Amino acid sequence: MKISSTVRKALAAISFLWLGSLAGAGLVFITNVVLARELTPSGYGVFAAALATITLLAPLGEFGLRGFWLKAFGAEGWGAVRWLTRSFRFVILSTTVTLLMLATWAAFGPHDESFRWLLYWLLPVIIGYSFIELVSAKLQLEERYNALALWRLMPHLARLLLVLLVVSGATGQVNLDTIAVVYAVVAFVMMNAGFVQMRAMAQGHLALKGHLKPSDAENIFQTEVTSIVRVSDVARQTWPFALTGLFYLVYFQSAVILLKYLASDQAAGIYNVAVTIMAVV
Numbered sequence: 001m002k003i004s005s006t007v008r009k010a011l012a013a014i015s016f017l018w019l020g021s022l023a024g025a026g027l028v029f030i031t032n033v034v035l036a037r038e039l040t041p042s043g044y045g046v047f048a049a050a051l052a053t054i055t056l057l058a059p060l061g062e063f064g065l066r067g068f069w070l071k072a073f074g075a076e077g078w079g080a081v082r083w084l085t086r087s088f089r090f091v092i093l094s095t096t097v098t099l100l101m102l103a104t105w106a107a108f109g110p111h112d113e114s115f116r117w118l119l120y121w122l123l124p125v126i127i128g129y130s131f132i133e134l135v136s137a138k139l140q141l142e143e144r145y146n147a148l149a150l151w152r153l154m155p156h157l158a159r160l161l162l163v164l165l166v167v168s169g170a171t172g173q174v175n176l177d178t179i180a181v182v183y184a185v186v187a188f189v190m191m192n193a194g195f196v197q198m199r200a201m202a203q204g205h206l207a208l209k210g211h212l213k214p215s216d217a218e219n220i221f222q223t224e225v226t227s228i229v230r231v232s233d234v235a236r237q238t239w240p241f242a243l244t245g246l247f248y249l250v251y252f253q254s255a256v257i258l259l260k261y262l263a264s265d266q267a268a269g270i271y272n273v274a275v276t277i278m279a280v281v
Contacts, residue, residue: 020149045269064241077211128187131194
């Protein structure tokens with residue numbers, strides 16, 4: 001049976017995305033193996049709990065905007081550009097509120113000074129996550145699935161390489177703050193790369209697939225239609241997508257945080273090893 005070019009293209013895209021997801025999961029697993037070997041069980045538990053705390057609230061920064069963009073452009077085509085201006089304002093607001101929430105928890109939560117500073121160092125991960133999700137949406141809208149797979153693989157590969165660099169250069173016990181700085185540096189790199197993509201999108205550089213491009217496409221991004229969309233309208237559209245991501249992470253990662261506070265750092269570290277193995281599977 002002859003397979004059409006459309007089906008072949010779809011299978012190729014899915015295969016590349018699947019391989020990218022598999023590679024990403026493998027890199028996360030290897031990174032955690034390295035950290036678990038180089039840190040004490042308690043130290044690994046502290047870092048795992050701090051990262052889980054940050055990751056748990058990260059979806060509130062982007063607040064489901066990726067899912068909403070896919071829905072809006074799928075339904076409205078090029079007309080969905082009317083949402084972009086307010087979307088960018090909304091994500092700045094939601095990310096700022098999320099950062100303030102986490103900073104407040106870091107400052108006043110029931111934890112010691114070392115854990116507090118780990119949370120501070122990891123705050124840039126929130127911003128990096130928002131940019132990763134928004135650029136992923138742009139690449140999906142443009143049907144650039146190979147670029148999408150590579151984009152989502154980049155932070156995992158960068159973290160692993162930097163962690164290996166830190167571990168190889170360490171003369172004794174690896175410092176937790178240093179590992180946290182590695183994650184922050186990768187987040188800053190993704191922020192800068194993502195900002196370039198989002199600025200290009202705001203300036204009209206969007207190769208939207210599946211919809212006929214209007215004759216006045218060069219002006220559509222500057223039309224007054226954006227004035228009828230409010231930031232509150234964006235929030236009403238994005239919250240179901242935001243809660244979906246948040247509830248998944250609550251189910252998947254909250255136990256590590258609870259073990260750190262209710263049991264011990266060592267218990268959190270041992271449990272996170274098991275969670276990591278299941279996650280890569």
